[in-house]
Amino acid sequence: MRFNAWQILKQGLSGNRGWHPHWRKPDPKPDYDAIIIGGGGHGLATAYYLAKNHGLTNIAVLEKGYLGGGNIGRNTTIVRANYFLPGNSEFYSHSLKLWEGLEADLNYNVMHSQRGLINLFHSDGQRDAFARRGNAMLAQGDDAILLGREDVRKILPYLDYDQARFPIYGGLYHKRGGTARHDAVAWGYARGADQRGVDLIENCEVTGISVDQGRVTGVTTTRGQIRARKVAIVVAGRSSQVAAMAGLRLPIESHILQAFVTEGLKPVIDHVISFGMGHFYISQSDKGGLVFGGDLDFYASYAARGNLPGVEQVMEAGMALMPMIGRAKLLRSWGGIMDMTPDGSPIIDRTPIDGLYLDAGWCYGGFKAVPASGWCMAHLMATDEPHPVARRFRLDRFATGDLLDEEGTGSQHNLH
Amino acid sequence: MRLICPCCGWRDRREFTYMGADDYLHRPVPDAPPEAWDEYLHNRTNPAGAARDLWYHDPCGTWVCITRDTITHAVTDGTRLEDAQ
Ligand SMILES: Cc1cc2nc3c(=O)[nH]c(=O)nc-3n(C[C@H](O)[C@H](O)[C@H](O)COP(=O)(O)OP(=O)(O)OC[C@H]3O[C@@H](n4cnc5c(N)ncnc54)[C@H](O)[C@@H]3O)c2cc1C
Ligand SMILES: [Zn+2]
Numbered sequence: 001m002r003f004n005a006w007q008i009l010k011q012g013l014s015g016n017r018g019w020h021p022h023w024r025k026p027d028p029k030p031d032y033d034a035i036i037i038g039g040g041g042h043g044l045a046t047a048y049y050l051a052k053n054h055g056l057t058n059i060a061v062l063e064k065g066y067l068g069g070g071n072i073g074r075n076t077t078i079v080r081a082n083y084f085l086p087g088n089s090e091f092y093s094h095s096l097k098l099w100e101g102l103e104a105d106l107n108y109n110v111m112h113s114q115r116g117l118i119n120l121f122h123s124d125g126q127r128d129a130f131a132r133r134g135n136a137m138l139a140q141g142d143d144a145i146l147l148g149r150e151d152v153r154k155i156l157p158y159l160d161y162d163q164a165r166f167p168i169y170g171g172l173y174h175k176r177g178g179t180a181r182h183d184a185v186a187w188g189y190a191r192g193a194d195q196r197g198v199d200l201i202e203n204c205e206v207t208g209i210s211v212d213q214g215r216v217t218g219v220t221t222t223r224g225q226i227r228a229r230k231v232a233i234v235v236a237g238r239s240s241q242v243a244a245m246a247g248l249r250l251p252i253e254s255h256i257l258q259a260f261v262t263e264g265l266k267p268v269i270d271h272v273i274s275f276g277m278g279h280f281y282i283s284q285s286d287k288g289g290l291v292f293g294g295d296l297d298f299y300a301s302y303a304a305r306g307n308l309p310g311v312e313q314v315m316e317a318g319m320a321l322m323p324m325i326g327r328a329k330l331l332r333s334w335g336g337i338m339d340m341t342p343d344g345s346p347i348i349d350r351t352p353i354d355g356l357y358l359d360a361g362w363c364y365g366g367f368k369a370v371p372a373s374g375w376c377m378a379h380l381m382a383t384d385e386p387h388p389v390a391r392r393f394r395l396d397r398f399a400t401g402d403l404l405d406e407e408g409t410g411s412q413h414n415l416h
Numbered sequence: 417m418r419l420i421c422p423c424c425g426w427r428d429r430r431e432f433t434y435m436g437a438d439d440y441l442h443r444p445v446p447d448a449p450p451e452a453w454d455e456y457l458h459n460r461t462n463p464a465g466a467a468r469d470l471w472y473h474d475p476c477g478t479w480v481c482i483t484r485d486t487i488t489h490a491v492t493d494g495t496r497l498e499d500a501q
Contacts, residue, residue: 241464251458
């Protein structure tokens with residue numbers, strides 16, 4: 001069924017009895033051309049583009065829980081293309097362009113809202129750095145506007161402009177940045193893949209990867225053995241465990257990132273605001289909740305919940321930036337497991353095992369990357385060649401020194 | 417979460433700075449091959465469950481090797497690095 005206004009009208013008039021589940025629930029077949037481990041955003045997008053761009057449809061996505069139950073349904077949904085380094089810049093630029101056509105392509109409302117993102121700066125040095133970043137974004141063909149303090153005040157009148165510690169000097173305005181509905185992105189890709197014949201298999205945990213003479217031959221799962229010529233590991237925070245099934249040790253450490261949402265309020269924050277110095281960012285969901293977060297809890301963890309010092313730090317930063325949010329009641333907080341690489345950039349690459357591919361290391365920024373990651377991972381799996389915009393996301397870059405350290409903080413897991 | 421400092425006892429997590437996994441205890445010899453340095457600096461077992469990692473107790477300046485569970489956040493031991501090697 002194609003979704004459109006006419007369907008809504010028709011279904012509404014006939015008691016809404018004609019809507020069907022968005023994807024099938026098939027049993028696993030014994031054999032596939034390719035298997036994708038992990039039914040998060042990246043796994044589902046990979047399956048979708050394998051089918052759509054490369055005509056590979058005898059494939060399966062194996063998900064240990066339910067589709068969209070991982071980080072894809074836990075993030076704060078910010079979508080942007082304001083990266084600086086060659087290697088990152090063209091990739092995220094490609095991703096944003098895919099976002100801009102995603103709803104039409106998937107025939108699915110992912111509520112992509114380009115409400116504009118403003119990154120605040122608080123010193124002359126930071127202004128220079130943001131001017132440089134803005135130029136890099138323009139050179140990449142994306143948009144960036146450098147705002148002064150009074151320009152920011154016009155757009156965001158509710159910030160505290162008298163703050164002594166981090167006075168607001170201005171902001172870098174990325175108008176095409178914004179948010180999207182995270183679950184809908186997973187569901188839209190799932191439906192699109194399913195319609196093209198991909199088997200989406202839930203409650204199917206991969207417990208082993210079979211390798212024969214340096215070549216992958218299939219996987220062991222809680223729903224039996226499945227053979228495949230190509231296997232992709234796309235499991236975000238669990239990358240180290242799944243890679244270990246094939247005897248690999250990855251440059252990844254898993255950390256928690258927390259997020260928070262208030263009770264629903266009338267529209268008050270129209271943009272995405274990022275207060276880097278305070279490690280705080282915020283936007284307002286279409287339901288009205290203020291959605292915000294901060295930094296990692298900063299220690300290795302697999303608990304999908306954080307500790308209170310992290311909560312305290314985010315609340316303090318929020319109050320420092322916009323004292324008015326002290327009036328809002330916090331409704332919920334949660335955490336997700338982040339696959340942190342030493343340089344903070346991702347990996348889309350082959351592994352030393354033939355037919356085994358890795359898409360991982362998305363750290364805290366993998367939601368905006370979902371379309372391009374799926375696109376490039378599908379390209380890699382279908383052609384065995386890296387896609388031009390993802391060619392720097394190599395697994396061996398730490399050994400060779402070709403790092404992609406976007407923040408310039410160093411190549412250690414505890415620094416990003 | 418509270419951690420154990422061998423000098424100060426159980427202390428609030430906010431008094432500590434995290435360094436990383438106990439792989440940092442196994443520094444290669446200076447002329448070790450590049451692969452050994454890559455393992456030491458970048459690659460991690462990243463266990464889900466029992467783990468040992470290095471923390472710095474800011475107030476007293478002691479480096480501590482903490483034994484804890486990365487799923488439950490239960491902390492069971494804190495040893496001086498000299499004793500943890
Ligand atoms: C609080 C928070 C805020 C964030 N905010 C942003 C943001 O604003 N913007 C942004 O760009 N990014 C953000 N991110 C990052 C982003 O959410 C992640 O980088 C991205 O979702 C990870 O990729 P994924 O969707 O494929 O992961 P997941 O959805 O986690 O998918 C991985 C899947 O693999 C499955 N799996 C694991 N092991 C196995 C196994 N053995 N067998 C089968 N299946 C398995 C898991 O169950 C899971 O469903 C945020 C993350 C968090 C936690
Ligand atoms: Zn101490």
